[in-house]
Amino acid sequence: MKNIITFAACLFAVSTVCAQTQVIAHRGFHAKQGSANNTLSSLRNAQDLGVFGSECDVNETQDGVLVVIHGPMHGSYNIQHTDFATLRAQALGNGESLPTFEEYLTQAEKNTATKLIIEVKDHDTPEHETRVVKKVLAAVKKHKLQKHVEYIAFRQFVCDRLVELGPKGIKVAYLNGTLSPAYCKGLGYTGIDYHIGVMKNHPNWIKQAHDNGLTVNIWTVNDTENLQWCIDNGADYITTDNPLEANRLLGK
Ligand code: MG
Numbered sequence: 001m002k003n004i005i006t007f008a009a010c011l012f013a014v015s016t017v018c019a020q021t022q023v024i025a026h027r028g029f030h031a032k033q034g035s036a037n038n039t040l041s042s043l044r045n046a047q048d049l050g051v052f053g054s055e056c057d058v059n060e061t062q063d064g065v066l067v068v069i070h071g072p073m074h075g076s077y078n079i080q081h082t083d084f085a086t087l088r089a090q091a092l093g094n095g096e097s098l099p100t101f102e103e104y105l106t107q108a109e110k111n112t113a114t115k116l117i118i119e120v121k122d123h124d125t126p127e128h129e130t131r132v133v134k135k136v137l138a139a140v141k142k143h144k145l146q147k148h149v150e151y152i153a154f155r156q157f158v159c160d161r162l163v164e165l166g167p168k169g170i171k172v173a174y175l176n177g178t179l180s181p182a183y184c185k186g187l188g189y190t191g192i193d194y195h196i197g198v199m200k201n202h203p204n205w206i207k208q209a210h211d212n213g214l215t216v217n218i219w220t221v222n223d224t225e226n227l228q229w230c231i232d233n234g235a236d237y238i239t240t241d242n243p244l245e246a247n248r249l250l251g252k
Contacts, residue, residue, distance in 0.1 A: 022052035066101035181209035191215035
């Protein structure tokens with residue numbers, strides 16, 4: 001009897017560990033003093049904090065350089081319609097330079113315990129988006145970071161190309177909230193990454209995702225009440241601008 005109880009306790013412990021919600025710093029841990037979102041310092045801060053992941057946004061400049069910035073604008077310049085040199089000359093809010101995706105991957109290599117969550121932004125045509133996806137995948141491969149990154153996108157076409165063109169086992173989650181988890185499974189995605197409002201409107205989607213072997217990531221959750229809601233409802237990941245509060249609620 002004692003052995004059975006011990007075994008059950010171990011099983012419970014294992015399942016509790018597996019179910020622990022993980023934290024993804026939205027655009028890096030930019031809330032730390034002196035940083036700004038999507039900068040090399042925000043990625044470094046997330047690595048130093050030891051969170052599961054650090055999210056970033058990737059756009060291509062007019063002259064074909066992949067850069068990490070949310071967009072669509074950098075100051076008065078449209079990123080996708082402006083050359084890299086012009087964009088690079090405009091300092092970010094904290095004085096850092098606009099980072100290239102290449103520079104971001106170089107920093108990601110320095111501490112792979114924190115995954116890089118790469119959001120591939122929409123571009124103007126399907127052909128352009130395919131080209132950007134290929135470049136992103138090639139850059140990650142060059143840095144040997146395939147096992148240390150995951151991909152997200154709002155555009156279904158971009159997610160589909162990532163699944164089609166990426167390596168076996170690539171992790172892709174859809175952001176736009178319009179597809180059921182079962183449908184995403186059919187498309188070959190490995191997760192859903194939806195706004196908290198979408199998840200609250202579809203209370204069965206966390207279970208449906210898990211039943212289909214998909215991960216559940218919820219964005220962008222910053223206040224204590226909603227962070228706790230994600231944890232209580234079994235989200236695998238929370239994407240947050242407030243990783244310190246998420247860690248506190250998780251007892252980290
Ligand atoms: Mg993003």
